[in-house]
Amino acid sequence: MGDQPHPASPIPPIQRRPTPRGDRPVSETVTRTPAPPLRTRQPSATQLGLSRAAIETRMFFREKDAVIFTFSFPIVLLVIFGSIFAGDLEGTGLTVSQLYVASLIGSAAMTGFQNLGINIAGDRDDGTLKRLRGTPLPPGSYFVGKALNTLFISFLQVVILLAIGVTMFGLELPSEAGRWVTFAWVFVLGVLGSSLLGIAVSSLPRSAKSASAVISMPFVVLQFISGVFIPISELPSWLVNIASVFPLKWMCQGFRSVFLGDAGATLEIAKSYELDRVALVLGAWVIGGLVLCLMTFRWKSRRDG
Amino acid sequence: MTTAVRVRGLTKRYGDVQAVGGIDLDIRAGEVFAILGPNGAGKSTTVEILEGYRTRDTGEVSVLGIDPDKPTREWRSRLGIVLQTADDVAEATVRETVRHFAGYYPDAKDPDEVIEQVGLTDKAGKRIRQLSGGQRRRVDVALGVIGNPELLFLDEPTTGFDPEARRQFWELIGGLAHNGTTIVLTTHYLDEAEALADRVAVVAGGLIVAEGEPKTLGGRATAKAKVSWFDEGERRSLETDTPTRTVLELTRRFDGEVPELTVTRPSLEDVYLQLIEAPA
Structure with a gap:
């Protein structure tokens, strides 16, 4: 339409625009379909999980601003709280700053909740999840990658907190192997449970933009009511009851048993660290979190319907 | 020649909107197949059902011999998907x-x-x-x-490209097609479909309104040509199956140059615009 040739123009020579199809045969009976390749051996799901963890971790460390704030947040809190409350704890031979180190380690072990909640909401929004779902990557490998990435980041945070605790605030690392065993299971169950919870809540925000507001708020509230910033014995019992439903209170309690030892047990509400209940609640969160994830996980953004 | 994609009676509804209203498709292995249509015509929904991203309401769908509602890892490893x-x-x-x-x-x-x-x-x-x-x-x-x-989906791959980038991209896709990959392409651009596709389907209102080779789509190759010229102070025109003969007769009548002569056939764009307006 609208491209009528000028009546006086000479007839142009027959000319075909070269097409990108090039010398591709036009006939229908061409032999350009190769034999389908053999797709016998699919790569192992575990290996792909490790490969996901590697690329996720590499990408995480390249976002310099996120790295700096992720790691400096608990450190800054520790330095502030540890410096403000420098006194002793009512005749236990422990200092308030030691209490903060233990509790902030609990908080660091729970950053998976916040990181994954925001991060997966981002993956959903920027097309990562959609792209991955179009590939043969097993969904489990994606989650294994996230879990390993989170364990690694949380572990680094804990190491940094411990180093500061020891050098600045007179924290004594436990010498008994049993306490380190407790540390290991509280850490692993805590990180897994809170990561699964993070994966589950990542489906709540409408978009990546709202994710950090939606997910940071409950995390901060949880830190206040779970004994991270304010000793749990100073909270009203109804707040403690709410906190007792969530994993953070129990993680902090477990870490206090590791780093404060028997001397600190009198500070607990139950006058004991209740390690059996810690294990029970954290274990329940791992299982419950897994069920919650399986039930609520969305591969699509809301925009995709 | 084997079939890469076979669709019969595909429908999909979102609430009150019938996005796909009963589509049949056969895409042969090794061909480049373009799905054309305006926004909201149902082409992305159709392609996302083929890719296994969306479930269908009714109909039969087979992609490389597998129902995309029951995707397997092996099947996923035979597909390539380029998202919007x-x-x-x-x-x-x-x-x-x-x-x-x-x-x-x-x-x-x-x-x-x-x-x-x-x-x-x-x-x-x-x-x-x-x-x-x-x-x-x-x-x-x-x-x-x-x-x-074996099968590559390209969803509006050149949207937002400058003309040179688009031409380079076409070369790339042409090269893949040459190597035997079946390609299913959705696009808004008629020149893109004409340059790349062996066959095209035009989707409008959730239905396929035309299907065929780009050069014959909608009876384009056999449509009557319009011969138009200037005579006795006014524009005359004639729709004819034999434009060459008409021009020859006009040449004799005017004994040489025919004033303001034009001969036109519907462009792919003319055909397309007619097709997508019809069901609305």
């Missing part, structure tokens, strides 16, 4: 990303060769965040073909 938009893996480099995705497939191509094929060899060490829109799209294509797919 994605901003992921921004912090990884081109080479890292292509290598990483190669690990997903049992029969992946060589990552460096694929990077070369999409023309990003000199950008291979750059982070994806630093690439231009067109270069980013090439990464998407690289990730779509890295698994050596």
Whole structure:
């Protein structure tokens, strides 16, 4: 339409625009379909999980601003709280700053909740999840990658907190192997449970933009009511009851048993660290979190319907 | 010639909107098949059902012999999908990303060769965040073909390209087609369909309103031509199956030059616009 040739123009020579199809045969009976390749051996799901963890971790460390704030947040809190409350704890031979180190380690072990909640909401929004779902990557490998990435980041945070605790605030690392065993299971169950919870809540925000507001708020509230910033014995019992439903209170309690030892047990509400209940609640969160994830996980953004 | 995609009576409804209203399709292995249509016509819904991203309401669908509602890993490894938009893996480099995705497939191509094929060899060490829109799209294509797919889906691949980038992209797709990959392409651009596709289907209002080779679509090749000229102070025109004879007669009548002579046939765009307006 609208491209009528000028009546006086000479007839142009027959000319075909070269097409990108090039010398591709036009006939229908061409032999350009190769034999389908053999797709016998699919790569192992575990290996792909490790490969996901590697690329996720590499990408995480390249976002310099996120790295700096992720790691400096608990450190800054520790330095502030540890410096403000420098006194002793009512005749236990422990200092308030030691209490903060233990509790902030609990908080660091729970950053998976916040990181994954925001991060997966981002993956959903920027097309990562959609792209991955179009590939043969097993969904489990994606989650294994996230879990390993989170364990690694949380572990680094804990190491940094411990180093500061020891050098600045007179924290004594436990010498008994049993306490380190407790540390290991509280850490692993805590990180897994809170990561699964993070994966589950990542489906709540409408978009990546709202994710950090939606997910940071409950995390901060949880830190206040779970004994991270304010000793749990100073909270009203109804707040403690709410906190007792969530994993953070129990993680902090477990870490206090590791780093404060028997001397600190009198500070607990139950006058004991209740390690059996810690294990029970954290274990329940791992299982419950897994069920919650399986039930609520969305591969699509809301925009995709 | 085997069938790569077979669709019968496909429907999909979102609430009150009938997005797809009963589509039949046969896409042969090795061909480039374009699905044309305005926004909201149902082409993306149809393609996303074929890709296994969406479930259908009714109808039969077979893609490489598998029902996309029951996708298997093996089936996924035979497909390549290039989505409309994605901003992921921004912090990884081109080479890292292509290598990483190669690990997903049992029969992946060589990552460096694929990077070369999409023309990003000199950008291979750059982070994806630093690439231009067109270069980013090439990464998407690289990730779509890295698994050596038998069937490649391209959803509006050149939207937002400048003309030169689009022409280069066509060369890339043409090369893939030449190597035997079946390609299903959705596009708004008629010139793109004409340049790339062996066959096209026009979708409007959730239905296929025409299907065929670009040059014969909607009876385009056999449509009457319009011969038009100027005579006795007014414009005359004649619709005819034999425009050459008409021109010859006019030449005799005017004994030489015919004033303001034009001969036109419907362009692909004319045919397309007629087709998509019909059901509305």
